[in-house]
Amino acid sequence: MALCGAGRLLLQHPRNALRTFFKHNRTFCCSNNDPQEEQIREKFKLFPGGCIDLHKQESKIALMTINNPTRMNAFSGSMMLELEERVRELETWTEGRGLIVKGAAGTFCSGSDLNAVRAISNPQDGMKMCMFMQRILTRMLRLPLISVALIEGKALGGGAELTTACDFRVMTADAVIQFVHKNMGLVPGWGGAARLVRIVGRQHALKLLAGAKKVDPDFGRQIGLIDEVLSSPQGGGNVLVEAEQWLSQLTKGSAPVIRAIKNVVVSGSELSLEQALRTERDIFGTVWGGPANCEALAQRTKHKSEKLFEK
Numbered sequence: 001m002a003l004c005g006a007g008r009l010l011l012q013h014p015r016n017a018l019r020t021f022f023k024h025n026r027t028f029c030c031s032n033n034d035p036q037e038e039q040i041r042e043k044f045k046l047f048p049g050g051c052i053d054l055h056k057q058e059s060k061i062a063l064m065t066i067n068n069p070t071r072m073n074a075f076s077g078s079m080m081l082e083l084e085e086r087v088r089e090l091e092t093w094t095e096g097r098g099l100i101v102k103g104a105a106g107t108f109c110s111g112s113d114l115n116a117v118r119a120i121s122n123p124q125d126g127m128k129m130c131m132f133m134q135r136i137l138t139r140m141l142r143l144p145l146i147s148v149a150l151i152e153g154k155a156l157g158g159g160a161e162l163t164t165a166c167d168f169r170v171m172t173a174d175a176v177i178q179f180v181h182k183n184m185g186l187v188p189g190w191g192g193a194a195r196l197v198r199i200v201g202r203q204h205a206l207k208l209l210a211g212a213k214k215v216d217p218d219f220g221r222q223i224g225l226i227d228e229v230l231s232s233p234q235g236g237g238n239v240l241v242e243a244e245q246w247l248s249q250l251t252k253g254s255a256p257v258i259r260a261i262k263n264v265v266v267s268g269s270e271l272s273l274e275q276a277l278r279t280e281r282d283i284f285g286t287v288w289g290g291p292a293n294c295e296a297l298a299q300r301t302k303h304k305s306e307k308l309f310e311k
């Protein structure tokens with residue numbers, strides 16, 4: 001993807017660019033007055049149905065639910081627009097630590113709503129839809145929240161792509177991820193291929209895409225796509241509890257520190273080493289001497305030499 005404003009700024013003025021880089025995530029390549037984007041937004045409105053629910057919990061872990069059960073949680077046009085709104089809400093949720101993305105009614109997501117796909121199957125609209133979803137999913141992956149896709153049932157096509165826009169993936173024993181794009185005469189267009197290569201490497205990515213191979217929990221774990229297989233049965237209330245417990249290992253502690261950790265990982269994976277090191281130093285500066293750091297220091301027993309000095 002071409003570098004836009006903040007990316008260029010990072011290259012030219014890295015010192016001043018940190019704040020802009022992360023702030024820019026909110027508006028990543030997404031100018032509301034871009035006529036192309038406006039056109040596809042108007043088209044999306046013609047395909048309503050379903051919704052994207054967002055619940056910001058007291059635990060500071062947000063729950064996002066892809067909710068269109070009569071179509072196996074396929075993305076209608078209005079859901080694509082709602083996804084953008086929800087991501088924007090999360091970008092401004094300063095106390096958040098984690099995010100779980102799941103589907104309604106015991107299944108994850110079956111990709112784009114094929115009815116909408118048929119209606120926008122011309123190349124221009126396809127390109128605009130693809131760019132719109134790439135932007136939103138990039139913003140989702142860059143959120144300063146540790147995110148996990150909770151996969152029950154099926155994650156197909158764009159649904160499989162959506163799982164790669166989270167930091168982690170956990171699934172129930174009978175769930176399946178399948179990049180079905182090849183069977184549709186397509187390649188992923190929501191950034192799913194680029195992210196998949198980074199998660200599983202090029203050979204496994206080729207197997208999943210060129211073979212439209214079904215990924216079950218065993219294979220998913222073997223190739224590093226799946227981080228945990230849940231013991232609770234699909235559709236049961238305990239699935240979410242188990243996923244939350246799994247995520248909470250990573251989200252307990254100070255929110256600013258957890259958010260800073262996510263930010264250093266994002267910059268480490270997206271920037272050149274030199275730029276990432278500068279960014280890391282700047283982020284380090286935001287937590288050094290901060291409340292969590294001072295509290296941790298106060299709790300540590302003093303070093304022997306310090307005690308001697310005090311005498």
Ligand SMILES: CC[C@H](C(=O)O)C(=O)SCCNC(=O)CCNC(=O)[C@H](O)C(C)(C)COP(=O)(O)OP(=O)(O)OC[C@H]1O[C@@H](n2cnc3c(N)ncnc32)[C@H](O)[C@@H]1OP(=O)(O)O
Pocket residue numbers: 070071072074110111112113114115117154156157158159161180181184186187188189190
């Ligand atoms: C670039 C790729 C593109 C993108 O990224 O934008 C895509 O994602 S294209 C979409 C890729 N997804 C698919 O091709 C999945 C299509 N659906 C299926 O293969 C099946 O429906 C399945 C396996 C999800 C579920 O099969 P099952 O036998 O359990 O149920 P039904 O087939 O009867 O489905 C129930 C109900 O849901 C409707 N449905 C399912 N998926 C979609 C969809 N993607 N778009 C629209 N509607 C969908 C299905 O038509 C049934 O509706 P009904 O009115 O009851 O016939």
